[in-house]
Amino acid sequence: MCSFTVPPAVLQLFLLLFLASPATACTEQEKRNLLQFLAGLSSDGGLATSWCNNGADCCEWEGISCNGDGAVTGVSLESKGLEGPISPFLTNLTSLLHINLSHNSLSGGLPAELMFSRSIIVLDVSFSRLNGPLPELPSLVTTDRPLQVLNISSNQFGSEFPSATWKVMKNLIALNTSNNSFSGHIPSSLCVSSPSLALLDLSYNQLSGDIPNTLGNCSKLKVLKAGNNHLSGILPVEIFHATSLEYLSFPNNGGLQGELDGAHIVKLSSLLILDLGGNSFSGAIPESIGQLRRLEELHLGSNNMSGELPSTMSNCTNLKTIDLKINNLTGDLGKQFDCTAVVSQPFPW
Numbered sequence: 001m002c003s004f005t006v007p008p009a010v011l012q013l014f015l016l017l018f019l020a021s022p023a024t025a026c027t028e029q030e031k032r033n034l035l036q037f038l039a040g041l042s043s044d045g046g047l048a049t050s051w052c053n054n055g056a057d058c059c060e061w062e063g064i065s066c067n068g069d070g071a072v073t074g075v076s077l078e079s080k081g082l083e084g085p086i087s088p089f090l091t092n093l094t095s096l097l098h099i100n101l102s103h104n105s106l107s108g109g110l111p112a113e114l115m116f117s118r119s120i121i122v123l124d125v126s127f128s129r130l131n132g133p134l135p136e137l138p139s140l141v142t143t144d145r146p147l148q149v150l151n152i153s154s155n156q157f158g159s160e161f162p163s164a165t166w167k168v169m170k171n172l173i174a175l176n177t178s179n180n181s182f183s184g185h186i187p188s189s190l191c192v193s194s195p196s197l198a199l200l201d202l203s204y205n206q207l208s209g210d211i212p213n214t215l216g217n218c219s220k221l222k223v224l225k226a227g228n229n230h231l232s233g234i235l236p237v238e239i240f241h242a243t244s245l246e247y248l249s250f251p252n253n254g255g256l257q258g259e260l261d262g263a264h265i266v267k268l269s270s271l272l273i274l275d276l277g278g279n280s281f282s283g284a285i286p287e288s289i290g291q292l293r294r295l296e297e298l299h300l301g302s303n304n305m306s307g308e309l310p311s312t313m314s315n316c317t318n319l320k321t322i323d324l325k326i327n328n329l330t331g332d333l334g335k336q337f338d339c340t341a342v343v344s345q346p347f348p349w
């Protein structure tokens with residue numbers, strides 16, 4: 001028995017080293033799936049060489065992380081010059097939590113198995129060349145999915161914006177689909193099915209129709225951006241129930257109209273940025289705007305607003321940017337502000 005001769009301190013050190021030793025090497029199956037993913041690419045930007053040189057344990061490979069059981073939990077291969085399709089073999093990695101494939105030149109569609117994965121929490125495929133429609137809800141998928149962050153922005157996705165898909169996305173916190181070519185409507189189910197949504201960016205697409213009043217059911221919503229689409233109708237009053245909003249932005253839809261209701265706008269007391277420029281809003285800037293103390297940017301340019309600038313605006317002491325150009329407003333900003341307000345048009349308006 002050697003334990004008698006080993007001083008306790010050394011034994012402790014030994015145990016410590018043993019416990020802290022590298023986690024289990026990746027399983028053969030996980031490794032096979034990663035190599036199949038690699039083989040599916042038309043260009044790997046040197047990744048095959050890198051993985052080869054990193055030895056047999058795929059948990060040690062560039063961009064790969066594993067849990068203690070040798071199962072792959074993370075694939076972080078952003079800006080690696082990857083081209084070609086996202087192989088469905090990636091979806092065989094059943095412990096995957098995080099995928100980041102942003103800033104590559106991947107093409108083809110987003111495999112439905114990734115979006116509706118039972119494990120993936122973060123899926124970022126932004127800034128690539130993915131195209132086709134975003135997968136609609138497969139009929140076999142009936143239970144909630146863990147996905148919290150979906151960033152498919154700055155790709156070439158198109159067709160109708162999916163609606164049923166969100167029904168199983170109870171855990172969604174951030175959804176960025178901006179800078180694609182989606183058509184159709186903003187789904188009215190979105191905030192009802194994903195009540196935790198804090199960030200929703202639908203800007204730079206071809207969405208049309210009304211702004212659904214159910215967006216007001218997103219009580220956690222901080223960022224709502226849907227500018228540069230073809231939306232029409234009014235800002236539904238329910239939007240003002242989303243009182244966590246800090247960033248409300250619907251510019252350059254052309255067709256949005258109606259008046260800014262003073263009684264409603266004050267409910268958004270956390271608002272930092274209000275951007276409704278490039279639409280057909282009319283009426284006056286409400287007096288109550290002065291109660292939005294945190295407001296930093298106000299963009300109402302290129303609308304059909306009229307009347308006098310409310311003196312209360314001087315109470316928006318954090319206001320740094322004011323764009324009111326191309327309207328029919330009167331008044332003197334200089335009287336109300338000591339700060340340097342940026343008005344992109346010479347006076348008077």
Ligand SMILES: *[C@@H]1O[C@H](CO)[C@@H](O)[C@H](O)[C@H]1NC(C)=O
Pocket residue numbers: 088089092
């Ligand atoms: C892995 O994925 C491929 C392609 O989706 C599939 O054909 C295969 O059956 C899956 N399962 C295993 C264990 O490799």
Ligand SMILES: *[C@@H]1O[C@H](CO)[C@@H](O)[C@H](O)[C@H]1NC(C)=O
Pocket residue numbers: 078100101102122123124149151
């Ligand atoms: C993915 O990687 C890019 C580049 O490193 C990073 O900017 C981005 O935040 C990452 N995405 C997520 C969801 O963490």
Ligand SMILES: *[C@@H]1O[C@H](CO)[C@@H](O)[C@H](O)[C@H]1NC(C)=O
Pocket residue numbers: 102103124126149150151174175176199
């Ligand atoms: C994609 O969006 C997520 C959520 O907003 C964000 O954390 C991530 O940084 C974005 N990715 C890139 C490459 O900007």
Ligand SMILES: *[C@@H]1O[C@H](CO)[C@@H](O)[C@H](O)[C@H]1NC(C)=O
Pocket residue numbers: 126127153154176177178179199200201223225
């Ligand atoms: C969404 O992604 C785009 C890039 O594709 C980025 O410019 C934008 O800031 C993101 N939106 C939010 C709210 O983070």
Ligand SMILES: *[C@@H]1O[C@H](CO)[C@@H](O)[C@H](O)[C@H]1NC(C)=O
Pocket residue numbers: 127128154155179
């Ligand atoms: C839109 O996507 C294209 C292609 O990915 C990219 O070059 C451009 O910078 C993106 N624009 C914004 C505003 O993010």
Ligand SMILES: *[C@@H]1O[C@H](CO)[C@@H](O)[C@H](O)[C@H]1NC(C)=O
Pocket residue numbers: 192214216217238241
């Ligand atoms: C959505 O919000 C409205 C109030 O704006 C409320 O009456 C309705 O019950 C909410 N719906 C859900 C499903 O939470």
Ligand SMILES: *[C@@H]1O[C@H](CO)[C@@H](O)[C@H](O)[C@H]1NC(C)=O
Pocket residue numbers: 280282283304306
């Ligand atoms: C502009 O607003 C005025 C009322 O202020 C209204 O009479 C007129 O119809 C509006 N014009 C357009 C194009 O919406």
Ligand SMILES: *[C@@H]1O[C@H](CO)[C@@H](O)[C@H](O)[C@H]1NC(C)=O
Pocket residue numbers: 290311312313315
């Ligand atoms: C500006 O705020 C002060 C309190 O901070 C208040 O007394 C005053 O009435 C406000 N002025 C306007 C024009 O709303």
Ligand SMILES: *[C@@H]1O[C@H](CO)[C@@H](O)[C@H](O)[C@H]1NC(C)=O
Pocket residue numbers: 306307328
């Ligand atoms: C601007 O408003 C004034 C009165 O406030 C009105 O006489 C004039 O017709 C309006 N001009 C336009 C282009 O709406």
